[in-house]
Amino acid sequence: MEYSNEFLVKLYEELLHCRLFEKKLVDTYALGKIPGHIHSGLGGEACYAGTLATRQQGDYFKNSHRCIAVANLLGVSLETAFSEIMAKRTGNAGGRGGVNHVSQLKYNMLGFSATLACDIGLAGGAAMRLQYDGIDNIAYTFYGDGTANRGPVHEAMNLAAVWKLPVLFVCDNNQFGISTHVSQGSSVPNPAADRAASYGMPSAIADGTDVLNVYEAAKKLTDHIRAGNGPAVLECKNYRWRGHFEGDQTPYRDKKVTEEWMQKDSVAKMEKLLLDKKIIDQATIDNMYQQFDDEMERAIAFAEASPAITPEEIYEYLYV
Template sequence: MAYSKEFITDLYRNLLGIRLSEEKLVAIYKEGRVPGHIHSGVGQEATHVGTLFSRKEGDYFKLAHRVVSISHVLGVPFKNIYAEILGRQDGNSRGGGGVNHIADFSKGVLGMSGTLGCDMGFAVGAAYKLKMEAKDNIVYCFYGDGTSNRGPVHEAMNWAAAWKLPVLFVLDNNQWAISTCIYESCAVENPGADRAASYGMASKVVDGSDVIAVYEAAKELSDYVRAGNGPAILEAKNYRWRGHFEGDQCKYRDPAITEKWQKKRNCVKRMENYMLENDFITEDEIKRMYGEIDVELDAAVEFAEASPRATAEDLFNNIFA
């Protein structure tokens, strides 16, 4: 497929921005500046960025707890994301949600539950709303391989399939559910795509480290869903580079496999090589982009740390509609 320089550059800038933000979060966590835990998505950015580039105005998004910064692609400013993660009042939830609860209804970001899988139902509910409104919008519902084994996931998928609701389920298969490998917990090779047939859903499996391949697969499936054919499943094959949370020493897995994925399946480096080989960008332009994003992220952290801290009284706000 032929792409314009503008499209490829925009795709890369978003991919790079999310990578550098994920690395920034790890860095400030190590410095003790982040309350609670971070579930780093370093290495898995292409699945989310590539998929979301197939979106259109009016779509809804049920994101996952990893990649943390991905809502920025949908228009949520880094400064508000960081403020939320640092528990500050300028966060999108006034610091009351934290790292796992970045939401912004004005951007279509529905938020998520801390109990993974239990939030799939409200993504399907949003899809029912869209169908009632007879729009060609869809819901992008992200989940993980561990989450794929939970009961609420299959209840939500059955509902979506039975009523032909406009949902694109996106399985970010990073092969690890905390410390349990997917091959020890699932009877099929592809926990998303191989189960799609039981719901009569279309599905595709894609290399999650190739952002263009992800985009193309997501575009094909999202167009299929928009056309009124019911839900579909996109499964992206990844590997979780870091621990389940920062501080997890990963004693349960082979570090050589992790190192191989980091060297051979680095989505940012793969995209940079593609752009250089096809004359979409120069080395100097890449370096300049790194610098610009670093400045933006430093400013976001500075803004967040200057924001007032959330208070105990804030816990009682926004509980009831």
């Protein structure tokens, strides 16, 4: 595919955003500033940035727990995101939801369920609304290789296919469901793509460490969906760089393999491409890192300075 420089820089920016945000989450968690648990998405950024490069105004999104930065790509401010993550009133749910629930409906985000897969059908519901109004937008739903084995995923795929709903199922296959390798959990080598055929859906497998490869696969599938042909499945192969949660020392896998995968770095690949083609120079890249880090630090400072909700507010948002 031919790309404009503008497209490549924008794609890189979004990829880098995901990378640096995920890094910042890990660092901030280590400082004890985040309650609960985080699930680092380091290593899987290209799956999200590449897929979302196909998005259009009016599309709907159901995120996973691995790339919270998706919320920012879709419009949620860093201040809102870090406030929710740090349990402050200035978060989207005032700190009632937390890191997995950084979401705003005004940016067409459908929310996330930490009972993995229980939210998978949301995209189908949003797609029903699009279909009802005759709008040719689509709904994206991200999930992982572990979740791919849960029943709701299969039901949602079948329902989307039966009703020809405009849904793209995107599997971030980082090869581990907590400690269980995908080969121990799925009867087929590709837990999302291989199963698409049984629901009569097209599918593609992308190199989840190559953001352009993901984009190209996603573009083909989303064009198919936008043309009114019903749902499709995209599976992005990558590798979870860190443990399932922070503190998971990953005794279940070979460190050498992890290091090999970490060499397949989607951000480094994109930087090499941009530098080789002289689209941007190293100073510009360095500047982007710095600028984005500054923005995140400001957002964290804002969140830290923000008040938490009080016990008097504990029932708010429960009922309309």
